[in-house]
Amino acid sequence: MKVRPIPADVLSAYVAGLSAFVPGLTPTGFVAALRDFEPDKGREPDNAPPQRMLTLAAAADALSVSICTMRRMVKDGRMAGRKVGSLWRVPAAAVKALAEVGEG
Numbered sequence: 001m002k003v004r005p006i007p008a009d010v011l012s013a014y015v016a017g018l019s020a021f022v023p024g025l026t027p028t029g030f031v032a033a034l035r036d037f038e039p040d041k042g043r044e045p046d047n048a049p050p051q052r053m054l055t056l057a058a059a060a061d062a063l064s065v066s067i068c069t070m071r072r073m074v075k076d077g078r079m080a081g082r083k084v085g086s087l088w089r090v091p092a093a094a095v096k097a098l099a100e101v102g103e104g
Contacts, residue, residue: 006031053089056081062095 006014011027019025054062059079060070071088074081080094 052092053084054092054095056088056090059090059095063099 011030015025015027015030018030056067056070056074060067063070065073070079070090073079074088074090079090079098081088081090083089
């Protein structure tokens, strides 16, 4: 990664602003921390689209099972799901994966 120099007045302003939160911060220490910084590789970006969720009825229809069976699968952990208010929602990706490989 190419690193551009930080102008002295900008560096001083950053250090002055952060010194209240980081005692003993020096311009040299600040630059060293910037050089060592690596973004979180395992973290999902904040702007990632939300996961598509299906109702129990839609998931049951996709798997050709009853809604009661779908509810039972979610409650006993065989299918991922979460309650949103009083309604269950199931990730579309989990339904697709189960439809492709079967429950076994």
